Amino acid sequence: MNASEPADSGLLALAQDFREALRHSIYLVRRLDADGELSAAQLSMLKMLMDAGPAAGGGASSASGVRVGEIARNLGVKVPSATEQIIKLERAGLARREPDPSDSRAVRVTLTEAGLAAVATANERRNAVMAGVLSSLSDDDRAALAAALPVIGRINATLQA
Amino acid sequence: MNASEPADSGLLALAQDFREALRHSIYLVRRLDADGELSAAQLSMLKMLMDAGPAAGGGASSASGVRVGEIARNLGVKVPSATEQIIKLERAGLARREPDPSDSRAVRVTLTEAGLAAVATANERRNAVMAGVLSSLSDDDRAALAAALPVIGRINATLQA
DNA sequence: CCTAACTGTTAGGCTACCTAACTATGAACG
């Protein structure tokens, strides 16, 4: 419509639509998280520990576990919030806190067996619910969604930096 | 891989990926909402009032405003939570509560001029931030995202029912 | 050493949500 700034106006429109979609998706997330097992925050943390746990990034030695500060950064929260969640997970027997041998200030957090199992169970259940929702879509819709997921992943990755 | 239930396993995989994407997108939403103006919940409510306000659904007469129960349903929260937010908006001068002339039990909520302006401002700002994020994508990525938005909208619509 | 930088915990506070209990109005029916 506007010849002077077509790109910008399209970008803003896309931004608005995407925002709207995410805003509404909060219901969906809320419904998924309402299975009364693990809270969203706790599952996120457990999952992160699982992903990062086995082979921690670029570390030379096999320093098992993730440091509190790193957890906070990964989850996009402040350190005290991470501590709070970690303590809850620890009390629930899902995670363990151990001193870092190479730096006595630091704390290493690892999943327990129970934690690992809890992640698996919770994820399965939520995936099943989500799959139920997606099952009502057409094949084309699912294809479009699948094509967009890497893009959304790229958007999210941008924010980590 | 598995010939017996290829559709189901694909569906579950898609479900998992979509869930993951939404989970990570929470950062993005949080960042957008951290502009220190209106909280996410309040902006959602204001926006809903704006959308529903002018021409309320299938109502015969021009009953202006939205009822508290309807607001709660639209936002996916319980009535007391809606009341709470409405009171905050009212105190901030962004919304008004009036008795429903046709049912003295009911309350009609409408935006004030200030509320309308606040929605506009907050949305503009957040759209700009989001546009900034999206500007780093390739054209193909943006196209894929745009194609998926209606699908996500359809998913969200499913939940309303 | 002694100070400066860093890691994590504690303390206190806020928002947004929930359930349960209450008030007031409307509607149905004998």
Added chain:
DNA sequence: CGTTCATAGTTAGGTAGCCTAACAGTTAGG
């Protein structure tokens, strides 16, 4: 009509998750 049941919203009390500020212990540098 008047009692009874349903509906609309508010109030009260509680929880989860996040934040900032203040604190304690550890490491590293001058």
